[in-house]
Amino acid sequence: xxxxLEVRDLVKTFGSGEAATRVLxxxxxxxxxxxxxxxxxxxxxxxxxxxxxxxxxMKPTSGSYAMLGQDLIAADDKALTTFRNLHIGFVFQxxxxxxxxxxxENVIFPTAVRMGRETPAARARGRDLLVRMGLEARINFPSxxxxxxxxxxxxxxxxxxxxPELVLADEPTxxxxxxxxxxxxxxxxxxxxxxGTTFLISTHDEKIAGLxxxxxxxxxxxxxx
Amino acid sequence: xxxxxxxxxxxxTASKAQTALLVAGVAVGVFIFIFMSALIxxxxxxxxxxxxxxxxxxxIEAENSDPALLIAPVPDGAGHLLFVTERxxxxxxxxxxxxxxxxxxxxxxxxxxxxxxxxxxGFVTRGAQVRQVGVTGVEPGRESVILNLDGYMVAGxxxxxxxxxxxxxxxxxxxxxxxxxxxxxxxxNGVTATLTLSGIFKTGNGAIDGARAFVSLxxxxxxxxxxxxxxxxxIKLADLNAADATALRIRALxxxxxxxxxxxxxxxxxxxxxxxxxxxFLKTFALITxxxxxxxxxxxxxxxxxxxxxxxRAMGAGRGFVIFVFVTQGALIxxxxxxxxxTLGYLALLPFPARDAFKAGTLPLxxxxxxxxxxxxxxxxxxxxxxxxxxxxxxxxxxxTAIGQ
Numbered sequence: 121x122x123x124x125l126e127v128r129d130l131v132k133t134f135g136s137g138e139a140a141t142r143v144l145x146x147x148x149x150x151x152x153x154x155x156x157x158x159x160x161x162x163x164x165x166x167x168x169x170x171x172x173x174x175x176x177x178m179k180p181t182s183g184s185y186a187m188l189g190q191d192l193i194a195a196d197d198k199a200l201t202t203f204r205n206l207h208i209g210f211v212f213q214x215x216x217x218x219x220x221x222x223x224x225e226n227v228i229f230p231t232a233v234r235m236g237r238e239t240p241a242a243r244a245r246g247r248d249l250l251v252r253m254g255l256e257a258r259i260n261f262p263s264x265x266x267x268x269x270x271x272x273x274x275x276x277x278x279x280x281x282x283x284p285e286l287v288l289a290d291e292p293t294x295x296x297x298x299x300x301x302x303x304x305x306x307x308x309x310x311x312x313x314x315x316g317t318t319f320l321i322s323t324h325d326e327k328i329a330g331l332x333x334x335x336x337x338x339x340x341x342x343x344x345x
Numbered sequence: 346x347x348x349x350x351x352x353x354x355x356x357x358t359a360s361k362a363q364t365a366l367l368v369a370g371v372a373v374g375v376f377i378f379i380f381m382s383a384l385i386x387x388x389x390x391x392x393x394x395x396x397x398x399x400x401x402x403x404x405i406e407a408e409n410s411d412p413a414l415l416i417a418p419v420p421d422g423a424g425h426l427l428f429v430t431e432r433x434x435x436x437x438x439x440x441x442x443x444x445x446x447x448x449x450x451x452x453x454x455x456x457x458x459x460x461x462x463x464x465x466x467g468f469v470t471r472g473a474q475v476r477q478v479g480v481t482g483v484e485p486g487r488e489s490v491i492l493n494l495d496g497y498m499v500a501g502x503x504x505x506x507x508x509x510x511x512x513x514x515x516x517x518x519x520x521x522x523x524x525x526x527x528x529x530x531x532x533x534n535g536v537t538a539t540l541t542l543s544g545i546f547k548t549g550n551g552a553i554d555g556a557r558a559f560v561s562l563x564x565x566x567x568x569x570x571x572x573x574x575x576x577x578x579x580i581k582l583a584d585l586n587a588a589d590a591t592a593l594r595i596r597a598l599x600x601x602x603x604x605x606x607x608x609x610x611x612x613x614x615x616x617x618x619x620x621x622x623x624x625x626f627l628k629t630f631a632l633i634t635x636x637x638x639x640x641x642x643x644x645x646x647x648x649x650x651x652x653x654x655x656x657x658r659a660m661g662a663g664r665g666f667v668i669f670v671f672v673t674q675g676a677l678i679x680x681x682x683x684x685x686x687x688t689l690g691y692l693a694l695l696p697f698p699a700r701d702a703f704k705a706g707t708l709p710l711x712x713x714x715x716x717x718x719x720x721x722x723x724x725x726x727x728x729x730x731x732x733x734x735x736x737x738x739x740x741x742x743x744x745x746t747a748i749g750q
Contacts, residue, residue, distance in 0.1 A: 220356065
């Protein structure tokens with residue numbers, strides 16, 4: 121395996137002066153392509169901040185971050201937006217679907233926003249992904265009418281739409297019952313095995329973490345294990 | 346950007362009640378804009394038609410030349426005698442070539458009618474009663490081309506002929522005259538004619554109804570001792586607003602001093618201009634209301650959809666895409682509100698009489714002056730401008746903060 125991403129000495133400070141809070145304190149991490157890693161750590165340890173920085177949604181105060189050989193610290197907002205669209209998928213704890221759109225429309229959003237329209241090819245891939253998620257009967261359902269587990273599977277399908285190299289999942293099962301959580305994790309594991317997509321999953325759940333081949337423990341703003 | 350358009354349309358259809366209210370608000374603004382345009386335009390038409398609709402739009406008058414100075418030698422050779430002729434009260438100048446000019450003027454574009462006339466002053470005598478009148482001699486068949494005599498007749502006919510006279514109702518009442526009775530008309534040249542009253546009119550203008558007499562051109566020639574030519578040529582235009590330009594053309598064509606009605610009508614023009622300015626203000630306020638309404642509604646929408654904007658940004662939507670979505674929403678609201686308001690405005694104006702049929706006591710709303718296209722265009726532009734601030738605000742949404750909400 122080769123390094124998909126590498127961060128060195130990441131520091132992230134929120135606020136300034138006496139109110140300054142240093143969340144990341146020189147965190148370094150390397151993720152290999154095709155890995156399925158769990159990100160563990162107590163609340164406030166910096167897991168979400170790390171995912172946000174890795175997702176290019178936020179820049180660190182200092183440190184370096186390169187993915188696919190590109191320096192993502194120096195890149196401007198437009199370049200980061202394009203990079204994120206092509207190479208990074210997100211799964212959030214609360215699915216964060218667009219409520220006024222159907223399941224299929226949510227899934228194909230990352231491609232449609234890049235192409236400027238919904239192409240037949242994008243629709244076909246979106247359908248395939250939803251079928252793989254076991255949602256063939258919900259393809260054209262308004263996303264607001266789906267159950268929590270169904271919404272999260274739609275969110276996973278959306279994260280995979282542009283076939284990204286990296287999927288960042290922040291507590292993807294945190295809002296689901298055990299059966300739904302296991303169903304979502306099975307799907308993630310299957311995609312990781314079949315397509316080699318790298319997953320970094322933030323979780324508090326030891327059982328969910330046990331399903332990942334690597335566990336990264338974050339504590340007090342650095343990787344501790 | 347088709348996709349941004351789809352999202353904008355979806356946002357609008359997703360909140361039907363809110364969108365309907367917003368479109369209704371814009372439509373009301375457009376309706377007011379159109380109503381004010383029709384009212385201000387119609388009012389101007391009404392005032393113009395009432396004030397200058399029955400007068401000549403362009404007038405050519407014969408110019409009285411200055412009296413001649415005569416110098417004669419004194420018989421004994423001691424010097425010269427200077428004779429000065431005082432200017433008389435009676436009009437003596439004539440447009441001798443009027444028969445040549447009239448067809449030329451009639452051929453000028455925009456000229457609706459031409460009336461060669463002989464005008465002067467005189468006295469109407471009925472028994473012991475005497476009234477001073479202004480006498481207008483017009484060609485039979487052209488009685489109503491300037492002042493719409495036919496439209497104002499309350500008795501008899503406006504048709505003029507040899508030995509006939511048409512008077513205003515006030516004058517006829519003063520002299521206890523009824524149709525068919527005879528009277529004497531003496532001109533300032535001292536010529537008297539006995540005429541039969543063939544028609545009585547009432548214009549509502551006391552100066553005309555009480556002191557104007559119409560006779561045929563041939564009768565006027567006799568009264569004012571003018572065997573050929575006329576004293577003035579009155580011209581009616583299809584568009585009275587074109588009087589200045591048409592007068593210039595007639596001047597260039599004939600060399601005659603054609604005077605448009607706007608000369609000496611500065612006060613009326615100023616009043617109409619002030620009225621138009623008032624209209625502009627009211628229409629501007631209507632547009633401002635539209636802009637504020639759209640901007641505030643879209644700002645609220647931006648705030649409500651912050652998490653969704655954050656998701657879009659996280660999924661790779663650029664700031665430009667987000668701006669386009671919200672500006673498109675503004676444009677769609679503008680189009681829908683504009684077309685709805687314009688349609689409602691048109692339908693509301695339909696029952697009102699057309700500009701040619703305005704009557705006193707009714708609102709002079711001119712449906713042709715609704716400025717429908719302008720209203721829709723300005724509304725769409727206003728709505729787009731109004732959406733820029735919310736759109737920029739949406740584009741600045743921090744996806745991390747928004748998704749965490």
